[in-house]
Amino acid sequence: MRYGFVLPGGTAAEQLEHAVLAERAGWDGVFVWEAAYGVDAWTLLAAMAQRTRRVRLGTMLTPLPWRRPWKVASQAVTLDQVSGGRAILAVGSGAVDTELGKTGEETDRRTRAEMLDEGIDLVTGLWEGRLRFTGRHYQVDLEARNDLGTVATPVQRPRIPIWVVGAWPRPKSMRRVLRCVGLLPTCMDERGFRACTPDDIRAMRAWLEEQGGVRPGFDIVTEGETPADDRAEAGGIVTPWAEAGCTWWLETRWKMPHYSAERMREVRERLEAGPPQPA
Numbered sequence: 001m002r003y004g005f006v007l008p009g010g011t012a013a014e015q016l017e018h019a020v021l022a023e024r025a026g027w028d029g030v031f032v033w034e035a036a037y038g039v040d041a042w043t044l045l046a047a048m049a050q051r052t053r054r055v056r057l058g059t060m061l062t063p064l065p066w067r068r069p070w071k072v073a074s075q076a077v078t079l080d081q082v083s084g085g086r087a088i089l090a091v092g093s094g095a096v097d098t099e100l101g102k103t104g105e106e107t108d109r110r111t112r113a114e115m116l117d118e119g120i121d122l123v124t125g126l127w128e129g130r131l132r133f134t135g136r137h138y139q140v141d142l143e144a145r146n147d148l149g150t151v152a153t154p155v156q157r158p159r160i161p162i163w164v165v166g167a168w169p170r171p172k173s174m175r176r177v178l179r180c181v182g183l184l185p186t187c188m189d190e191r192g193f194r195a196c197t198p199d200d201i202r203a204m205r206a207w208l209e210e211q212g213g214v215r216p217g218f219d220i221v222t223e224g225e226t227p228a229d230d231r232a233e234a235g236g237i238v239t240p241w242a243e244a245g246c247t248w249w250l251e252t253r254w255k256m257p258h259y260s261a262e263r264m265r266e267v268r269e270r271l272e273a274g275p276p277q278p279a
Contacts (some may be wrong), residue, residue, distance in 0.1 A: 003275030004029030009258035063094030065115035075251035085155035
């Protein structure tokens with residue numbers, strides 16, 4: 001299992017220093033929140049790429065239907081180039097949450113799902129040199145600039161990893177995962193979203209294996225909080241997820257407020273303590 005840290009916020013300078021600290025303390029990845037307004041995620045990640053040498057870098061996550069997919073493809077490939085092949089693109093349909101504010105973007109669930117599917121195909125196509133796309137929601141023709149396929153090429157092969165949200169046990173949502181190389185699991189029942197368990201991860205992994213979706217390099221990502229001052233407890237929290245088949249643990253601090261002196265101190269202390277290890 002590899003270990004990443006999702007930075008909850010802070011100024012650009014603070015988050016940049018946190019990324020440097022994360023690499024020094026042994027974390028494997030640093031991920032930043034892509035908000036409607038705030039410190040720009042992709043500019044920040046590019047700066048982190050220049051101050052680090054090993055950690056993977058990405059968003060957690062990019063609401064692809066609320067972004068222009070060709071722009072996201074450009075941002076991710078630029079990060080991949082300047083980082084020497086360390087970019088990860090994590091995508092979802094976007095959370096409709098009053099805490100995130102309103103910007104007039106599409107909120108219909110079915111429409112966002114369609115836009116997410118087309119967006120994934122458009123992004124991967126551009127990375128692979130296909131500069132024309134025709135869908136229900138997006139029509140792109142960049143063939144007149146065919147040199148784009150030469151200069152805007154990812155370092156990673158066959159392409160930059162895309163992690164996508166998959167809702168269990170919704171077949172349509174899970175089939176979307178088959179087109180990507182990473183699963184960001186969510187779970188649902190008749191009442192709506194619920195917390196996932198390690199048994200859910202086992203079931204999701206089994207379904208993906210039956211569909212031929214678990215290939216070498218495929219990642220299953222989970223997240224949560226572990227203490228900085230008790231390595232045994234931290235390991236005990238992570239172990240069931242590792243045993244269930246998760247390949248990444250993302251340390252998170254989602255509680256509001258995202259930015260305060262106390263929150264920045266908490267983040268720094270957890271980063272300095274290093275990643276949790278299975279018991």
